Amino acid sequence: MRSRRERQQHENVFYHLLHSRALLAAEVIILILVSIALSREVITRYTVQREIRELEKQYGELERQNVEIGSVISYLESDAFAEEEARTKLGLKKEGESVILLPRADQIVEQSSNPSSRDAAAQNTRSNTSRWWQYFFGTRI
Secondary structure, eight states: OOOHHHHHHHHHHHHHHHTOHHHHHHHHHHHHHHHHHHHHHHHHHHHHHHHHHHHHHHHHHHHHHHHHHHHHHHHHTSHHHHHHHHHHTSOOOOTTOOOOOOOOHHHHHHHHHOHHHHHHHHHHHSOHHHHHHHHHHSSOO
């Protein structure tokens, strides 16, 4: 058994060791290192979470585009699209239908503003003899 004095010396050593400046400095350095490691981990986790959110947004956008493309493809494969293309581009019609071709608005404007088209329209209303007269002699009757 240890004597009381030995126990006191032993407790004194621990007391001095626990209250020494070297141990305090080591504790502070360890605390700083742990804080730095923890802050790096927090920053890394935040960055990863932000990237995950951005990728989820991109995924949602790609899913929406995929749905749109799927609906366009299904329309292009449908009979309604084939019928519309046959009518507009090939000029086909169903039995009992009649096709009427109307000039576009820009063609109508061009024709009305073009003076030669007005002259052609005026020549069509004149008689055949007066048109021949103008052709040979260059003057109108």
